Amino acid sequence: MGPPGSPRGGVSHAYAADLEMIQEARERIAPYAKKTPVHRCATIDALMRPARVDLETPHDSDVSLFFKCETFQKGGAFKFRGAINAMLRLGEADREKGVVTHSSGNHAAALALAAKTLHCPAYIVVPEGAPRCKLDAIETYGGRITRCAATVSDREATCARLRQQTGATFIPPYDHPDVIAGQGTIGVEFLEQVPDLDAVVVPVSGGGMISGIALAVKALNPDCLVLAAEPGGEMGNRADCAESKRRNEVQMDMPPPETVADGLRARLGRCTWPVVRDLVDEVLVVSDVDIVRAMKLIYERMKLVVEPSGAAGLAAALSPAFADLNAKSAGWGKTARCRKVGVVLCGGNVDLGVLWKSYGL
Amino acid sequence: MGPPGSPRGGVSHAYAADLEMIQEARERIAPYAKKTPVHRCATIDALMRPARVDLETPHDSDVSLFFKCETFQKGGAFKFRGAINAMLRLGEADREKGVVTHSSGNHAAALALAAKTLHCPAYIVVPEGAPRCKLDAIETYGGRITRCAATVSDREATCARLRQQTGATFIPPYDHPDVIAGQGTIGVEFLEQVPDLDAVVVPVSGGGMISGIALAVKALNPDCLVLAAEPGGEMGNRADCAESKRRNEVQMDMPPPETVADGLRARLGRCTWPVVRDLVDEVLVVSDVDIVRAMKLIYERMKLVVEPSGAAGLAAALSPAFADLNAKSAGWGKTARCRKVGVVLCGGNVDLGVLWKSYGL
Numbered sequence: 218m219g220p221p222g223s224p225r226g227g228v229s230h231a232y233a234a235d236l237e238m239i240q241e242a243r244e245r246i247a248p249y250a251k252k253t254p255v256h257r258c259a260t261i262d263a264l265m266r267p268a269r270v271d272l273e274t275p276h277d278s279d280v281s282l283f284f285k286c287e288t289f290q291k292g293g294a295f296k297f298r299g300a301i302n303a304m305l306r307l308g309e310a311d312r313e314k315g316v317v318t319h320s321s322g323n324h325a326a327a328l329a330l331a332a333k334t335l336h337c338p339a340y341i342v343v344p345e346g347a348p349r350c351k352l353d354a355i356e357t358y359g360g361r362i363t364r365c366a367a368t369v370s371d372r373e374a375t376c377a378r379l380r381q382q383t384g385a386t387f388i389p390p391y392d393h394p395d396v397i398a399g400q401g402t403i404g405v406e407f408l409e410q411v412p413d414l415d416a417v418v419v420p421v422s423g424g425g426m427i428s429g430i431a432l433a434v435k436a437l438n439p440d441c442l443v444l445a446a447e448p449g450g451e452m453g454n455r456a457d458c459a460e461s462k463r464r465n466e467v468q469m470d471m472p473p474p475e476t477v478a479d480g481l482r483a484r485l486g487r488c489t490w491p492v493v494r495d496l497v498d499e500v501l502v503v504s505d506v507d508i509v510r511a512m513k514l515i516y517e518r519m520k521l522v523v524e525p526s527g528a529a530g531l532a533a534a535l536s537p538a539f540a541d542l543n544a545k546s547a548g549w550g551k552t553a554r555c556r557k558v559g560v561v562l563c564g565g566n567v568d569l570g571v572l573w574k575s576y577g578l
Numbered sequence: 579m580g581p582p583g584s585p586r587g588g589v590s591h592a593y594a595a596d597l598e599m600i601q602e603a604r605e606r607i608a609p610y611a612k613k614t615p616v617h618r619c620a621t622i623d624a625l626m627r628p629a630r631v632d633l634e635t636p637h638d639s640d641v642s643l644f645f646k647c648e649t650f651q652k653g654g655a656f657k658f659r660g661a662i663n664a665m666l667r668l669g670e671a672d673r674e675k676g677v678v679t680h681s682s683g684n685h686a687a688a689l690a691l692a693a694k695t696l697h698c699p700a701y702i703v704v705p706e707g708a709p710r711c712k713l714d715a716i717e718t719y720g721g722r723i724t725r726c727a728a729t730v731s732d733r734e735a736t737c738a739r740l741r742q743q744t745g746a747t748f749i750p751p752y753d754h755p756d757v758i759a760g761q762g763t764i765g766v767e768f769l770e771q772v773p774d775l776d777a778v779v780v781p782v783s784g785g786g787m788i789s790g791i792a793l794a795v796k797a798l799n800p801d802c803l804v805l806a807a808e809p810g811g812e813m814g815n816r817a818d819c820a821e822s823k824r825r826n827e828v829q830m831d832m833p834p835p836e837t838v839a840d841g842l843r844a845r846l847g848r849c850t851w852p853v854v855r856d857l858v859d860e861v862l863v864v865s866d867v868d869i870v871r872a873m874k875l876i877y878e879r880m881k882l883v884v885e886p887s888g889a890a891g892l893a894a895a896l897s898p899a900f901a902d903l904n905a906k907s908a909g910w911g912k913t914a915r916c917r918k919v920g921v922v923l924c925g926g927n928v929d930l931g932v933l934w935k936s937y938g939l
Binding site for chain 1: 615617649650654838866867870871873874877878881882883884886926930932933934936937938939
């Protein structure tokens with residue numbers, strides 16, 4: 218594998234999506250999805266660690282962070298982009314029969330909202346034990362919930378039965394070309410808003426978002442680093458993306474991570490792994506404490522509501538690993554280290570019940 | 579007193595500030611203060627009650643809300659506008675000696691931040707018992723804290739002593755022409771961003787913000803209603819602004835309101851009362867439950883962090899009193915009822931300790 222910044226093979230049409238598909242997706246979803254704003258925060262910039270090369274002569278970091286606020290996307294997370302793109306790609310007859318997916322997270326709510334937007338049914342298979350607030354979101358958007366046991370076999374059988382009964386099309390949460398292309402529109406927008414980004418930090422789970430963004434960013438600006446933020450417990454254990462990259466072989470059978478970031482518990486898939494393997498420059502593993510501290514900064518300093526998964530990118534940008542990488546990057550042939558760093562705040566769907574309870578609601 | 583919308587005497591130069599002062603303030607503070615964005619939320623629009631005239635033929639409300647996000651202002655609240663304007667109006671020699679105020683709230687933090695921005699000292703007199711998080715904010719911005727007893731006499735004596743010792747200028751939180759003019763820049767910006775607003779809803783406490791906004795809005799668009807949102811307990815008791823308007827006589831000696839909105843506990847002053855008397859069309863009194871429910875909507879649906887005071891405007895817009903007023907407004911000679919309604923989200927400085935504790939921080 219080549220050095221980061223000049224990945225082996227560059228951007229290839231052998232991947233599940235490419236820049237052209239992403240550009241088309243962008244036009245396709247423009248009437249429905251929001252162009253989300255980019256925020257900055259001087260107080261958080263001042264917290265960025267100086268790169269290790271600077272440690273002997275301490276001074277303020279000159280890194281500036283640019284936050285892409287997908288929290289303001291329809292449905293409160295980036296997932297709407299991929300969901301509405303996949304639905305719009307269906308033929309009219311198929312679209313009218315509706316869509317089906319299994320999830321209790323942001324993808325299910327986004328697909329329900331996309332279906333509602335296009336006046337089609339969305340059948341959502343939800344495992345027993347899913348939290349009430351997630352079911353509420355799906356129901357708010359008119360999703361038709363079918364319960365199943367919390368096993369892979371029952372989940373797949375329930376989906377298959379629904380497809381047979383209704384003719385609905387299965388839209389997976391990330392491992393699908395149209396979903397990846399939809400999420401890639403974040404990358405195109407971000408580089409329009411901040412053309413000279415030196416790096417972009419993106420939370421990784423199934424890899425749909427980071428694949429799409431990497432395909433867009435590496436095609437538009439090959440010098441921009443694409444960095445994954447992955448939750449991994451105190452010792453970095455159970456971080457499948459980091460482990461897959463280390464071994465250069467996808468680790469699909471690792472146990473799911475135990476993390477506060479409930480949106481980041483999936484594993485890389487067949488469509489997303491090749492992109493992550495070739496176009497993601499480094500994986501930064503963050504602990505739950507890092508994530509919650511980053512979340513607190515975002516609430517207190519930026520006045521934005523994010524879910525834990527949404528804060529993982531900032532946690533990674535604030536990590537010693539990023540400072541190390543930033544110092545090393547000069548040695549990777551870049552004329553300067555990363556001064557302008559994009560961070561994707563990918564979602565804001567969080568249960569704040571404890572807060573409302575404290576106010577007597 | 580004339581009907582709302584055409585206040586007695588119109589905009590008079592007898593008030594503490596006028597549009598020209600506000601326009602000048604805007605140019606003066608432009609290099610330091612942010613132009614805050616306007617957000618919208620379809621889900622909250624759908625919750626707006628139809629005006630009473632429509633109740634016999636129920637249908638969706640066609641009211642759209644436009645939220646002016648002062649939560650994103652420097653220091654997390656609108657107060658920075660007035661503080662930096664007042665400081666910039668000082669002569670250079672006076673400015674270097676610094677400023678003094680008594681407060682434990684957003685004004686103190688904003689003044690400390692304004693002083694830090696201009697490299698001057700800020701002396702903040704804080705009564706015993708002020709919450710730790712407020713002290714932290716003042717200290718973060720370099721404010722020099724002096725403690726005093728929680729009595730008016732000790733507070734004033736402490737301020738007087740500091741002024742004598744340091745030569746610092748006293749900048750009050752609201753009852754001052756330059757502070758009012760600074761807050762008025764919100765109104766000028768808002769009407770540039772949404773020129774055809776039919777009404778603007780502004781939380782009221784000491785009245786600095788609503789005075790400034792009313793002076794700007796009534797000069798630029800006399801047909802735009804200016805509505806105050808005031809916390810008032812379950813029975814509307816202790817709402818001094820509403821009571822002052824009802825009696826057409828300022829009620830400065832009412833006991834402070836017991837409200838969750840800790841930023842809205844001050845009383846109207848000598849500079850702000852005449853403006854409120856003449857240019858505020860109506861006062862909408864909201865309960866603590868209304869405020870917390872509005873706050874919850876803003877977090878969950880708009881993904882914005884607001885403090886309780888910052889949610890009072892939305893609470894008022896969602897109230898039956900606003901629906902009544904909106905229905906009546908047709909009878910006030912307006913050609914249409916209020917369809918485009920501005921709401922000022924005035925601040926986001928809230929202690930979320932209970933949330934971080936739940937995450938183990």
